[in-house]
Amino acid sequence: MKGVECQNLEEQDIFNKLVPVLIHHGVPICESMIIVQYIDEVWSSGEPHILPADPLERAAARFWAFYLDDKMFSSLNDQLFAVTEETKLKAAEEASEAIEPLEADLRRSGKPLFGGDVLGFVDIVLGVFLPSIRALERMDGIQILNEAKLPNLARWEERFCSDDAVKEAFPAVEEVIAAFEHIRRQSSIE
Ligand SMILES: N[C@@H](CCC(=O)N[C@@H](CS)C(=O)NCC(=O)O)C(=O)O
Structure with missing residues (x-):
């Protein structure tokens, strides 16, 4: 082999x-x-594929996935390790701005998920940030994903989180908060 x-x-x-x-x-x-x-x-043979079959849709899904991985990961990481209220706020604002273009994409497609009616690549990449987003929002009292401003994303979150595969895999927000508080404590004594 x-x-x-x-x-x-x-x-x-x-x-x-x-x-x-x-x-x-x-x-x-x-x-x-x-x-x-x-x-x-x-x-994935026999199952719906995570990436779309159409090359153009595939390229678009890859674009958004790489965009999110680049922007969201670094902003949330910056917020987690930020030491002042000002830098926390700046990082949270960057994360919030990074999500905004996805709202327009969902609105244009008129579908509940980025993958259409089933979870796809962009759903997975954005979805895995949700526990961290909701945990940091509660810890720092700064809203990142604003439901009133981003109604399509709010519906997407509900649909995404009600999927059985997601329910099975996702940690409770309290667990993420406990882990993040531990990381912050550790990084403050290093
Ligand atoms: N771009 C990488 C990022 C991986 C990454 O940063 N992993 C972190 C945990 S979220 C890690 O392993 N940190 C351990 C360390 O830095 O020693 C990916 O998506 O796999």
């Missing part, structure tokens, strides 16, 4: 030593978005 020579992960210095890592046939696959696309290619 092609992957056996990669089984000693300690020797694979080119990998970034971050989680998540998917190990398949002894080969480490890094970067969450690459992992999701790999899962779609390897395990």
Whole structure:
């Protein structure tokens, strides 16, 4: 099998030593978005695919997914590690601004989810930020995803969170808050 020579992960210095890592046939696959696309290619036969079949729709889904991964991850991370109220607010505003273009995309499509009627790539990428968004909102008292301003996204969140696969996988917001408070405590004493 092609992957056996990669089984000693300690020797694979080119990998970034971050989680998540998917190990398949002894080969480490890094970067969450690459992992999701790999899962779609390897395990989705017979199921609705995570990425759209149409190349243009596929390119658009990849664009939004990479956009979100770039903008949301760094803003939420900045907010989590921010030490002053001012920097927390600035990071929360950046996260909030980063979500806004997605509202227009949903409105244009008229569909409940970015994947149409089933969860797709953009739903997964945006959706995984929800527990962190809701936790930081409660911890810092700053709204990031404003339902009144973003009604299509508010409906999307409801639909997304009611999906059985999401309900099974998502942590309670209290658990995320506890983990984030722990991270903040640790980073303040380092
Ligand atoms: N772009 C990477 C980001 C991975 C990442 O930053 N993982 C963090 C946890 S969210 C990590 O492993 N941190 C451990 C460390 O920095 O030592 C991905 O999407 O997989």
